[in-house]
């Protein structure tokens with residue numbers, strides 16, 4: 610349960626780092642599930658999700674392994690996404706009793722060469738009417754600065770949607786929005802970083818000797834509708850908390 614000061618901080622700054630939402634033991638167990646899932650899937654597919662525009666940040670060959678919608682591969686993540694400690698906080702920040710999944714993605718930034726993300730808003734990927742969409746990044750291991758922790762621009766969500774370049778992943782001009790100008794959000798295993806989809810964010814290269822393992826859950830108030838039919842995926846619309854007041858039975 611968040612305090613009123615946490616919610617005020619989120620409204621003003623567009624992000625909130627919640628310390629110790631998971632215990633260290635839970636985080637370690639999800640880390641193990643994440644790495645074994647990536648090892649299983651990596652045998653059959655190229656899991657690198659490095660943005661083309663990441664080359665504008667690092668001239669080094671970098672890699673980031675990913676898996677979308679992990680609940681279809683491992684039941685432990687369904688339990689995590691519907692955990693009351695998490696969905697209560699999400700509901701308080703979204704400002705709705707009802708919290709609906711949009712999608713999720715696991716990222717493993719490997720040691721020494723984990724890919725960066727140029728600064729961007731998530732809005733251009735899946736624009737919605739009321740901007741309730743938010744991400745929660747679960748940290749399954751420690752993410753200090755040298756591991757390429759997430760960086761945010763506090764208060765940037767108040768500017769509304771900005772023009773992005775679609776080349777190599779929707780991103781803001783790299784020279785105008787350098788990563789170094791943003792506030793680093795170093796985190797420990799078990800911490801969860803929440804941020805609105807209008808909050809400008811990115812992350813640096815993992816130059817450390819250990820992997821950075823995270824799961825990003827993107828979610829919304831089910832009454833906030835997309836303005837463009839895009840970025841649809843398996844599992845979209847699953848209720849994480851409460852009910853979907855707009856649901857129409859389709860029989861599917």
Ligand SMILES: O=C(O)CCC(=O)C(=O)O
Pocket residue numbers: 716726731757758759810811812823825
């Ligand atoms: O995990 C990170 O370092 C950032 C991910 C991100 O910005 C995104 O997926 O939009």
